[in-house]
Amino acid sequence: MTTHTFTPDQSPGVGAVRxxxxxxxxxxxxxxxxxxxxxxxxxxxxxxxxxxxxxxLAGIMRIQLAIPENDFVTRDVFxxxxxxxxxxxxxxxxxxxxxxxxxxxxPLQVGAADMAYPKVNALAFWxxxxxxxxxxxxxxxxxxxxxxxxxxxPPLADVSESxxxxxxxxxxxxxxxxxxxxxxxxxxxxxxxxxxxxxxxAPGMTMLxxxxxxxxxIVQSFLAIFSLPVVTxxxxxLWISRNLGGRFFDPSxxxxxxxxxxxFWYFGHPxxxxxxxxxxxxxxxxxxxxxxxxxxxxxAFIFAxxxxxxxxxxxWAHHMFTTGAIQVHFFAFTSFLISVPTGVxxxxxxxxxxxxxxxxxSAMLFxxxxxxxxxxxxxTGVFNATGGLDFSLHDTYxxxxxxxYVLVSAALFGLFAGFYYWFPKMSGRMLNETVGxxxxxxxFLGVNFTFLPQMLVGLDGMPRRIPTYTEEEGWGLGNLIxxxxxxxxxxxxxxxxxxxxxxxxxxxxxxxxxxxxxxLEWATSSPPPYYNFDRLPxxxxxxxxxDENHPEAVATGDR
Amino acid sequence: xxxxxxxxxxxxxxxxxxxxxxxxxAGCAAGQPDSITEEGDSVRSLYKWxxxxxxxxxxxxEGAILFMAVxxxxxxxxxGSLPPQIHGDNRLxxxxxxxxLAIVLVLxxxxxxxxxxxxxxxxxxxxxxxxxxxxxxxVDVTGLQWVWQFAYPDFAWQNSExxxxxxxxxxxxxxxxxxxxxxxPTLRVPxxxxxxxxxxxxxxxxxxxxxxxxYKLDAxxxxxxxxxxxxxETGIYNGQCAELCGTSxxxxxxxxxxxxxxxxxxxxxxxxxxxxxxxLADIAAEEAEEAxxxxxxxDDGTGTSADDSSExxxxxxxEETSGTETETNPASPGEATSNATDTGSGVEQxxxxxxxxx
Numbered sequence: 001m002t003t004h005t006f007t008p009d010q011s012p013g014v015g016a017v018r019x020x021x022x023x024x025x026x027x028x029x030x031x032x033x034x035x036x037x038x039x040x041x042x043x044x045x046x047x048x049x050x051x052x053x054x055x056x057l058a059g060i061m062r063i064q065l066a067i068p069e070n071d072f073v074t075r076d077v078f079x080x081x082x083x084x085x086x087x088x089x090x091x092x093x094x095x096x097x098x099x100x101x102x103x104x105x106x107p108l109q110v111g112a113a114d115m116a117y118p119k120v121n122a123l124a125f126w127x128x129x130x131x132x133x134x135x136x137x138x139x140x141x142x143x144x145x146x147x148x149x150x151x152x153x154p155p156l157a158d159v160s161e162s163x164x165x166x167x168x169x170x171x172x173x174x175x176x177x178x179x180x181x182x183x184x185x186x187x188x189x190x191x192x193x194x195x196x197x198x199x200x201x202a203p204g205m206t207m208l209x210x211x212x213x214x215x216x217x218i219v220q221s222f223l224a225i226f227s228l229p230v231v232t233x234x235x236x237x238l239w240i241s242r243n244l245g246g247r248f249f250d251p252s253x254x255x256x257x258x259x260x261x262x263x264f265w266y267f268g269h270p271x272x273x274x275x276x277x278x279x280x281x282x283x284x285x286x287x288x289x290x291x292x293x294x295x296x297x298x299x300a301f302i303f304a305x306x307x308x309x310x311x312x313x314x315x316w317a318h319h320m321f322t323t324g325a326i327q328v329h330f331f332a333f334t335s336f337l338i339s340v341p342t343g344v345x346x347x348x349x350x351x352x353x354x355x356x357x358x359x360x361x362s363a364m365l366f367x368x369x370x371x372x373x374x375x376x377x378x379x380t381g382v383f384n385a386t387g388g389l390d391f392s393l394h395d396t397y398x399x400x401x402x403x404x405y406v407l408v409s410a411a412l413f414g415l416f417a418g419f420y421y422w423f424p425k426m427s428g429r430m431l432n433e434t435v436g437x438x439x440x441x442x443x444f445l446g447v448n449f450t451f452l453p454q455m456l457v458g459l460d461g462m463p464r465r466i467p468t469y470t471e472e473e474g475w476g477l478g479n480l481i482x483x484x485x486x487x488x489x490x491x492x493x494x495x496x497x498x499x500x501x502x503x504x505x506x507x508x509x510x511x512x513x514x515x516x517x518x519x520l521e522w523a524t525s526s527p528p529p530y531y532n533f534d535r536l537p538x539x540x541x542x543x544x545x546x547d548e549n550h551p552e553a554v555a556t557g558d559r
Numbered sequence: 560x561x562x563x564x565x566x567x568x569x570x571x572x573x574x575x576x577x578x579x580x581x582x583x584x585a586g587c588a589a590g591q592p593d594s595i596t597e598e599g600d601s602v603r604s605l606y607k608w609x610x611x612x613x614x615x616x617x618x619x620x621e622g623a624i625l626f627m628a629v630x631x632x633x634x635x636x637x638x639g640s641l642p643p644q645i646h647g648d649n650r651l652x653x654x655x656x657x658x659x660l661a662i663v664l665v666l667x668x669x670x671x672x673x674x675x676x677x678x679x680x681x682x683x684x685x686x687x688x689x690x691x692x693x694x695x696x697x698v699d700v701t702g703l704q705w706v707w708q709f710a711y712p713d714f715a716w717q718n719s720e721x722x723x724x725x726x727x728x729x730x731x732x733x734x735x736x737x738x739x740x741x742x743x744p745t746l747r748v749p750x751x752x753x754x755x756x757x758x759x760x761x762x763x764x765x766x767x768x769x770x771x772x773x774y775k776l777d778a779x780x781x782x783x784x785x786x787x788x789x790x791x792e793t794g795i796y797n798g799q800c801a802e803l804c805g806t807s808x809x810x811x812x813x814x815x816x817x818x819x820x821x822x823x824x825x826x827x828x829x830x831x832x833x834x835x836x837x838x839l840a841d842i843a844a845e846e847a848e849e850a851x852x853x854x855x856x857x858d859d860g861t862g863t864s865a866d867d868s869s870e871x872x873x874x875x876x877x878e879e880t881s882g883t884e885t886e887t888n889p890a891s892p893g894e895a896t897s898n899a900t901d902t903g904s905g906v907e908q909x910x911x912x913x914x915x916x917x
Contacts, residue, residue, distance in 0.1 A: 075806050149803050155780055156763040156805060166704075166763055166805060251781020257764060258779065291631070297647035322766060322801075323777045324758075324784035328674050336663040336670075343659040344652065346620060351651065353627035357642050360632065365570060371624055379613045386609060386666065388602050388673035392591060392773035395766060395801040437570060445577075459591050461770025463801045466809035473797065550641060557645040 034118035035530055039125045040103030041426070043096045046128050048497070050092035053136075055493060057085040059486060066483035068471040078467035079147035080171070084135070086150035087175065090271065091182045092132050094411050098278045099124075099189050101418055102217045104426060106193055108521035109211040111202025111539070113532050116195040120188050127185035135178035143169025149465055151268070152176075154249035154260050158241050161252050165242065173242065176235045183228040186274075190221035190228075202520065204539030208302075211519040211542060212295060215302050216281030219309045220274050226313065227270040234263030258325045265316035273312040275407060276374075277305060279414030280345060283367045286421050287349055289517045290364035291356030297348045298542055298559070304341035304348075311338045321390045328387040335385035342378055346371065361515075362436025366417035369444055370409050377405030380455065395465075398458030401451045408447055412489070416443070416496060423500070424514050428526045429507030431499050439495045446488025453478035453485075518543035572629055592771050595792040595817065599773040601676040606773075608669055612662065677774065680787045681753055693824050695753045698746070699725070702758070702765030702778040702800065705807040709746045714827045716835040724838065726830040745814040746798075749823035750790050758784040766802035769815055775801050790817045 021029075030038060060081045064072045073081070103125075107115055115121045138145035148157040148167050157172050159165045165172070197210065197218050210218075238260065240246035247253035249260045288295045295301060315338060317331040349371055358364065380402040384390045393399060416439070423431045457478040462469060469475050513522040522545045524533050537548040546553070594603045631642075681695060689695035690713050699710040708729050715723040728744045748754050758767055760778035768775035776784050800811035818826070 075809065079803070079806065079808075147806070153764055153803075156803065160762065256781060258782070292633075292642050294644055294646050296645065297652050300647065300649075300652045322775050323779060324782065324786075325779070328678075329671055332670050332674065333667055336667050337660075339663055340656060340659045344656055347651075347655040348647075350620070350623050350627055351648075353624075353631055355642050355645065356627075356631045357633040357637060358628055358631050360570065360628075368624065368628055372621055375617065375620055375624075379617055382613065382663075382666070383606075383609055386605060386670040386673065388605050388670055388677055389609065391677060391775055392599075392602055392606075392770075394775065395768075441570065461592060461768075463768065463799055465803045466799075468809050553641055553644050555644050555646055557647050558649045559646045 034114070034122050036103050036107050036115045036118070036121060037426070037528065037530075039121055040100045040105075042125055043100035043103055043128065046125075046132070047093050047097035047100060050088050050096070050132055051493070054085050054088035054093055055490060057081045057088070059490065061085065062483040062486040064467060065469075065479045067480065068469055068473075068476045070468060073467070075467045076144065076147055079149075079465070080145045082465060083146045083149050083175075087135065087146075087179070088132075089407075089411070090150065090275070091179060092128065092135070094275045094407070095182070095186055096128050097411075097415055098217075098220070098275070099186070101213075101282065101415075101422070102189075102193060102278065105422065105521055106196060106214050106217055107200070108425075108524065108528060108532060109214045109519050110197055110200060110205060111520050111523075111533060111536050112196060112200035115192050116200055117192050121192055124185045124188040124192065127181050127188075131178045131181035131185065134174055134181060138171045138174040141170050141174065143167075144171055146171040146175040148172065151261075151264055152235075152238065153264075154238060154241065154257050157238060158249055158257075161250065163245070173239060176239045179235055180232050183232045186224050187228050190224040193217050193221045194225075202536050202539055204544075205520075208299065209539060209542045209544075212284040212298065212301060213278065213281035213519075216277040216284075216305055219305050220277045223270045223274050223277070223309050223312065227267040227274070230263060231267035234260060234267070237263075258320070258323055261320050261323065262317070265319045266313075268319060269316040270309075270312050272403070272406065273308055276410045277308070279370065279410040279418075280305070282414050282418040282421070283349065283370050284345075285517075285519065286363050286367040286417050287352050289421075289515050290359045290361055290367075291353045292359075293352055293356045294518075294543060294546075294555075295348065296351040296354070296557075297344075300344060301348050304344040307341035308338060311341070318385060318387075318390070321387055322394045332385055332387035336382070339378065339382055339385075346375060346378075361420065362431070362433050362440060363417050363420035363515075365437065365440045366413050366420060366443075369440060370413035370417060373405055373409030373413055373447060377402060377407075377409055380405060392461075393458065395463055396458040397454045397462045397464055400464045401455035401458055404451045404454070405447075408451070408489075412443055412447070412492070416440075419496075419500070421515070421517075422521075423503070424510030425521055425526050425528070427504055427507070428510055429503055430510045430514065431503045431507060435495055435499045439492045439499070442488050442495065443492035446485050446490075446492055449485030450482050450489060451485070453481045513545065513549075516546075516549065518546040520544055523548075572625075591773055593792075594773050595771045595790055595794070595796065596774070597789040597791055598677055598787075599771070600791070601673050602773040605669055605673040609666065612666065616662075677786070680755065680785070686753075686755060689753070693752075693820070695755065696749055696823075697755045697757070698748070700746075700756055700758050700767055700778065701761060702767065702804070702811070703761040704763065704805050705800075705811040707744055707746075707765075707767075707798075707800075707811065707813045709744060709813075711827060714831040716831060716838050718838050718841070724834060726827060726834060743812050743814055745795070745816050747816045747818055747823060747826060748790055749820040750793055750817050752820055753787050753789050755785060755787045763804045764802050765800045765804050765811065767798070768801035769796055769798040771796045777802055793817045793819060 030042065033039065060073060061078065064070050064078055103115070103121065107113070135145075146152065146157075146167065152172065152175070156166050197214060201210065237246060237248045241248050241250070241255075247255050249255045249257045251257070284295055284301060311334060314334045315331060317326045318335045320326050321328055321331070380398070384393055384399065384402065416436075420431055420436055423429070457475040458464075460473075460475065462473070462475045462478075469479075510526055512524070512526050514526075515522075519542075520536070520539070521528075523535075523537050537544045541547055591603065591606055594600050681689060686695055686697070690697060697712055699712055701708040701710070706729075708727065710725040710727045712723070712725045715725040718724045728746060756767070756776075758776055758778035760780045762780065764780065765778045766775050767778055772788060774786070774788070776786050778784065794817055796815045796817070798813045798815055800808055802808075804811065
C-alpha cells in the first residue's frame with residue numbers, strides 16, 4: 001500500500017524556524033496573524049487557560065460540598081463560583097476550544113488556503129480574551145462577580161420595584177457585557193465557517209463529500225447564528241432593566257420574569273447542541289479511521305445532525321416546566337423526539353465498528369469513552385423530557401449529573417480524542433500514547449466517580465446551587481465520593497497538559513498521515529505550510545486521502 | 560506503516576466491565592424516595608417504566624459498543640488488509656429510526672397521562688363546597704428572601720380593620736429540631752384529602768419543593784401558581800427552595816407535617832379561635848383608645864383624628880422576615896391614613912399586584 005513515509009529532513013518547518021527569530025518578531029507575528037492555524041492554536045491556548053480557572057472554581061465547590069455543613073467558603077463565594085464555573089466552561093472553554101478545532105480543521109478539510117474572512121477570524125479570536133477579561137474583572141469589583149447562576153433569572157439578576165439590585169454591585173453588568181462580547185465573537189466565527197465551506201471548497205468537493213466534522217461545524221454555526229443574537233438581545237433588556245429602569249421583567253410594571261426565561265432558553269437549549277455537535281463530528285472522524293472503515297451511513301448522519309439542530313430549536317421550554325407557565329405536553333413531545341436522531345447517530349457509530357479492525361489508540365479510546373458517557377447523558381435526558389418526572393428532578397443534582405455526562409463527555413472525552421487525533425497534524429509530533437491511556441483510565445474513573453453519585457443524591461432530592469446541606473439528609477457520602485472523583489478528573493487534565501507541553505518539543509515525529517486517515521487535512525504536510533496545500537488529491541468521495549492511498553478498496557453497502 | 564506498539568483491548572474490556580458493575584450497583588440504589596402523595600405515586604410508577612426502559616437500552620447499546628470494540632479489534636496476526644468497506648445500509652437506518660420513534664411514542668403516552676395526573680385539580684366551583692365540609696384544604700404559600708410563609712385562608716377571622724386574617728405560619732415559627740441557619744416553619748397538612756397550594760412570591764423566583772412528593776412548582780412574582788396534592792403518609796418531611804434566590808437560598812427550608820385529618824382540623828380550629836380571641840381583645844382595646852381620643856379631640860375642637868388613629872397594619876415583607884410578627888402594628892397617624900393595599904400580608908400584596916395587572 002502506498003504510504004506517506006517520512007524522514008525529518010523532508011519536513012517543511014519542524015523545529016527549524018523557531019530558533020532563528022527574535023522573540024519580538026515571533027510575538028508580533030502571533031498577535032497580528034490572520035492565519036487560521038495560528039488563530040486556532042491561540043483559541044486552544046486561551047480556552048485551556050479558562051479551563052484551568054473554571055476547573056479551580058469547580059474544585060472550590062467540590063471541597064465545600066464534600067461534607068455536610070461545611071464552611072470552606074461563604075454562601076456568596078459559592079454562588080459566585082458556580083455562576084462563574086458555568087459561564088467560563090460554556091463561553092470561555094468549550095466554545096473557544098471547539099472554535100480552535102474548527103479553525104484548524106475546517107479550511108484544511110475543505111481544501112482551502114485559509115478562512116473566508118481572515119481578519120474577521122482574528123477579530124473573533126481577540127474578542128475571547130477581551131470577554132474573558134471583562135468577566136474576570138468582576139472579581140475586582142466591590143461586591144465580587146455575578147452570583148445569580150449562568151441563567152441569571154430576573155428578578156434575582158434584576159432590580160426590585162424600588163430600584164435596588166437583588167445582587168448588589170456590578171458583577172451582573174460585567175457578566176452581561178462579557179456574554180455579549182463572547183456571543184458576537186461566536187457569531188462572527190460562525191458566519192466565517194459557513195462562508196468558508198460554501199465558497200471555498202476544493203474542486204470536486206460537493207456538499208455530500210464534505211468531511212463529517214466540517215458538516216457538524218456548519219450546522220453548529222447555523223444554530224449559533226440563530227440563537228446567540230437572541231440571548232444578546234435578552235441580556236441587553238436585562239441590562240437596561242438594571243441600569244436604566246427598563247422593567248421588562250417586572251410584573252408590577254407589566255413585565256414578566258417568564259419572558260426572560262423564554263428568551264434565555266431559546267438560546268440555552270440550542271447552545272447544548274452548539275457545544276455537542278462538533279464533538280460528535282470529531283468522534284465521527286476518529287471511529288472510522290481506527291476501525292479502518294468508512295463512517296456507516298454518512299448521509300444518514302448528516303440528516304440526523306440537521307434533525308437534531310431543527311428539533312433543538314423547538315424544545316427550549318423543557319427547562320421551564322416547573323414555572324407553571326408552560327404547555328408541558330407539547331415540549332415533552334418535542335424533547336422526546338430529539339432522542340430519535342441522536343439514537344441514529346449512536347447506532348451509526350456502533351455499526352461503523354462492525355467487521356472493522358479496531359486499533360485502540362488513545363484517540364479511539366477517548367472516542368469510545370465519548371460514546372459510553374454520552375449515552376448515559378442522553379438516557380438521563382429522557383427522564384427529564386417526560387415532563388412529569390421533571391417536576392421531581394428539575395433543579396436537583398440529577399440534572400447537574402445529566403448535563404455533565406453530556407458536556408463532560410463532549411468537553412473532555414470528545415476533545416481529548418480530537419487532540420490525540422489531530423495533534424500530529426498540528427505540530428508534526430505525536431502525543432505520548434502511554435500517557436494517553438493512563439489519562440483515559442483516570443478520566444473514565446473520575447467522570448463516573450464524580451457524576452454517578454450526583455445522580456443518586458439528585459434522585460434523592462438534593463437541589464442544585466446550594467452551598468451546604470444538613471447531615472440528616474444523607475447526601476454526605478455521595479458528595480464525598482463525587483469530590484474524590486474531581487481529583488481524578490483534575491489529574492487527567494494535568495496529565496494532558498504535560499503531555500502536550502512535552503510532546504511539542506520531544507514527541508515522536510509523526511509524518512504527514514500517521515493514522516492512514518481519510519479526510520483532506522491529511523493530504524498536506526504536518527504541520528501544514530501557511531498556504532496549506534501544495535497539491536490536492538482527486539476528490540471523488542468524502543474520503544479523498546483514503547481513495548488515493550487505497551485504490552484497491554471496494555466500496556459496499558448503501559452510500 | 561502505522562503500528563502502535565500495543566493494541567491492547569484490556570483497557571476497554573476492563574473499563575466496560577467496571578462500568579457494567581457500577582451501573583448495576585447504581586441501578587439498585589437509583590430510586591426516588593417513596594412518595595407520600597397520590598400524585599407522587601403516579602410519578603413513581605412512570606419513573607419505574609422509564610427507568611426500566613432506560614436500563615434495557617443502556618445495557619443493549621453499551622453492550623453493543625463493547626461487543627463491537629472487543630470482537631472486531633485488530634488481531635496480532637493481522638495481514639494489514641482492509642476490512643470490508645461498508646458504507647451503510649438504508650434498511651438498517653430505517654429500522655433504527657423507527658424503533659426509537661416507537662419507543663418514545665409509547666413513553667409519551669405514559670408521560671401524557673402522568674402530566675394529566677399532576678395537573679388534575681378539583682374544579683374551582685366545587686372546591687368551596689369541599690372546603691366547607693372539611694373535605695379539602697387551601698393553603699397559601701409565600702416565598703420571600705429567605706423564608707417560606709404558610710397561611711390557611713379558610714381558617715380566618717376578622718381583625719380590627721374588618722380584613723380577614725388567616726391562620727398563618729411564619730418563618731420565625733421554629734420547631735423543635737435544631738437547624739444550622741434560617742428559621743424553619745412547619746407546614747401542617749391533613750392526610751387523605753386534597754390540599755390545594757397557591758404559590759406567591761414577593762421578591763424573586765422561589766420554588767416550592769418537597770422531595771418526597773416528587774413534585775415542585777415555582778413561586779413566580781406576578782403569577783399565582785397552584786397545584787393539588789393528596790397526602791397518603793403521615794410524618795414530618797423536609798422541604799426546601801429549589802430555585803436559586805440569592806445568598807441564603809440553601810437556608811430557605813421548611814418542614815411538612817402530615818397529620819390525620821381530624822387532628823389537623825382540630826388544630827386549625829383552635830388556632831382560629833386563638834386568633835379570634837386576640838382580635839376581639841384588640842378591637843376592645845382600640846375602641847377604648849378611640850373613645851379616649853375622641854374625648855381629647857372634642858377638647859381640641861378638631862374632631863378629625865379618629866380615623867387617623869385607627870391602627871393600620873403596616874408590616875412590610877421585610878419586617879416579616881426579620882421576625883416581627885405584629886398583626887396590629889401601631890403606625891404614626893400621618894402615615895396611616897393611606898391605602899390598605901400597602902398593608903396586610905404578603906399574600907394580599909401578591910394578589911393585589913395581580914388584580915392591578917388584570
